[in-house]
Amino acid sequence: MGKDKSTQFTLKVPKGTKDWDGKDMVIREKIFNTITEVFKRHGAVTIDTPVFELKEILSGKYGEDSKLIYDLADQGGELCSLRYDLTVPFARWLAMNSSVQNIKRYHIAKVYRRDQPAMTKGRMREFYQCDFDIAGAYDPMLPDAEILRITCEIFEALGWQGRYTIKLNHRKILDGIFLVCGVPTDKVRTISSAVDKLDKSPWEEVRKEMTEEKGLDPEVADRIGEYVVQKGGQELLEKLQKDGKLSSNDSAKAGLEDISLLFSYLRTFGILERISFDMSLARGLDYYTGLIYEVVTEGSAPQVADGTAKQKVKKSKSTDGDEDRSDDPSVGVGSVAAGGRYDNLVSMFSGKQQIPCVGISFGVERIFSITKQRLAADASAAAIRGNEVDVYVMAFGGKGFEGLLQERMDVAKRLWDAGIKAEFSWKVKPKLPQQFKAAEANSVPFAVILGDDELAAGQVKIKEMGLPEGHAEKDGVLVQLDNLVQEVQTRIAAQNAQ
């Protein structure tokens, strides 16, 4: 590292960015593949947009956060900015491709935010987003239900069985609550964003923000409080539907009907038990128009760095007497996926055409951190291999041994021709221990060992690596060179089937 202006470079990557390599890269690829497989199972396609957009496409979309947008230098020509998320480019694409009236698309790509980085917390300036969205006009709650089903399939496939909860709510219900509680129309959005803080702060603090900072009548705040601390499932839905005051509000009524329909679909999809109907969920972004949701997991992300523990202690001290949110394992834990319905965004670009959309964004960097932690606590961590080679082709011999290089190359060629992943030493006369070491360093499961005498008899040895002492095949098995490919394939298949 270090820097000497005359001859040396500052050997580093830009602030807030990182290289991905080694086992981290392997884990990340596995996560991406797992997620992609689920998307494809549901008929999704992917599109790829440029990493930068015209500056004006992004402006006016992110409110205060617009200051975090990276601009390209003005080197003549158009003014461009690096994409800030994948949603705005998707909406821009939909508006430009008006022949596309419906699509299920996923997009896994990097986005850019000139934020103060906190690397150990996973807050980066360049980071991956993984978005799935359904655009098109359909019967109510059907695409919404499928997105939640996809979400569950993804976390199950990632091995998080039961260790996640989908919190959901509905913008129309929230709006109805605010109106029946007496929030002035012009304060609905700001009060909504105060409510959204209930996952990080106790009600007392949120109430204070509403009344002292935002000038809400304390009685109104208390009425809101009675609603938003509630969460549950079918029984909560029924309770709210019986609430005469709420049901008299058209917005709330429509939202509750949506949730009721959704629940019936989620029951059929077998995922209702993963849902928490959470009245405190409000989501920050303005563009949501219907169902909103967030996936949380127990004791996850914050432990990576500067301590959930501390945060939790602080929380349990301050929540005296209030609802038991302090004991809620999901409080203080960041979400690992979030999204909702946004029916009006595309028309911001097309001007005229409305394409209803519903989507979800997976926090893949956070999912990566949690997965890596779990692997580290797990015996299988050692099993993550750097590469995928199945066979190391090696040779040994006594005095006068010439290395059998061409023979090793020939055997490697036979394996490659059959699609088998194989390596050999790029030394003319490699030593046997070096070859074993190379194979073991990568946990290569099989060695094919060449020797002068065996080759003279048209034979080579296949040795399964890591067999215990005393195992019948510990020293390997001689096979005919002409049968080698088949013998290797059989053994690889058997090992993969285990």
Next chain:
Amino acid sequence: MGKDKSTQFTLKVPKGTKDWDGKDMVIREKIFNTITEVFKRHGAVTIDTPVFELKEILSGKYGEDSKLIYDLADQGGELCSLRYDLTVPFARWLAMNSSVQNIKRYHIAKVYRRDQPAMTKGRMREFYQCDFDIAGAYDPMLPDAEILRITCEIFEALGWQGRYTIKLNHRKILDGIFLVCGVPTDKVRTISSAVDKLDKSPWEEVRKEMTEEKGLDPEVADRIGEYVVQKGGQELLEKLQKDGKLSSNDSAKAGLEDISLLFSYLRTFGILERISFDMSLARGLDYYTGLIYEVVTEGSAPQVADGTAKQKVKKSKSTDGDEDRSDDPSVGVGSVAAGGRYDNLVSMFSGKQQIPCVGISFGVERIFSITKQRLAADASAAAIRGNEVDVYVMAFGGKGFEGLLQERMDVAKRLWDAGIKAEFSWKVKPKLPQQFKAAEANSVPFAVILGDDELAAGQVKIKEMGLPEGHAEKDGVLVQLDNLVQEVQTRIAAQNAQ
């Protein structure tokens, strides 16, 4: 499109960039997967570097082309630029990770050049590169041979059987030729870059450039001419090795020994017949130190846009009396992959540590264009599907039909649970023709059809789409709902095996 400053956006992507979607995206993904599979077969791993680097990392690496580098705006903090290729970030990574003494890495990612775009020719400002490099000190020509083997495996896997040639040469042989022909040392590089134009221009023009523009003695130029128009295989190598003048030059001698060794390895790897030892190949980049190569294919890229035909006519007119390059199908056709050995680049970053490298970059955008053309000329073009769904779950019924929505959802769930790719209509009461149309639009191979009567008997129908009239199963086969998953799996497997 169009622009109205007050309310509308310019609905476009930045100049020189494009969205990837539809079948193009599907073809591109297939190409990337094919290439990646070959890399992994040879034990390669991937690394991912940031899309932008510190500006100073890139500066001084690209000569005149540095003006094409995209800079980020100075918004406070470090000055950064978008990466121009994947080689410099790889060398920077190697220098920063000095514990890594050897690696086979591939990297498929976008790079950025503020060039005058020519979209139809595939010259973009944002485009993909696909690089494979081997870093580390090994015995001579072994990694080099494996890279050429990998290259052949990739083009075979892409279905280009026999329709490509790897031209190769060696910087040390070229240097030797220039020296024995009498080129002054300070003119070697500039004469080398003139020679490199022989794939696009006839010898007469190149000779003119050497003598008139670059002031080379015409006799020296003619001596060079005798060498560089030669190409062939083993016989050319032997001829050059017997050339007393050339063999007396240490550089040429070392280069010829490398080629001789390489040929013996390529013969074992079974790819010698794909090679053309081409003395006119010089490659533009300064940093190559040994073997250099370029892959060309017949009648490929230039036909995409503004006419190889025209270019070819012009060429055959101007090459009167000269070597038969005008009839060479590879003349005027851009390369689809290129690379070579660069043993000194990493030390530009590390200052001290030398890590020998050899690599190749695949022109994936050009490979995409050629693949797409071939598919278009091919019956299989229609077979490219937009998504990968295997089963469309549909329902039909007579008067009073309620749509069987929950039942369709239940069947879809059963299929998803088994990992089967399935869709159903997001309408409560879809019409049967609409459902068939949706399935046919995507060439979905199977329909599962639900009806009230069949369901009452615990049965559903599986219908293979596109069966000819008169086929025994044209109208589908009734199976027990409880056996559905297995019945579908069997049919998908059978179809995939065809």
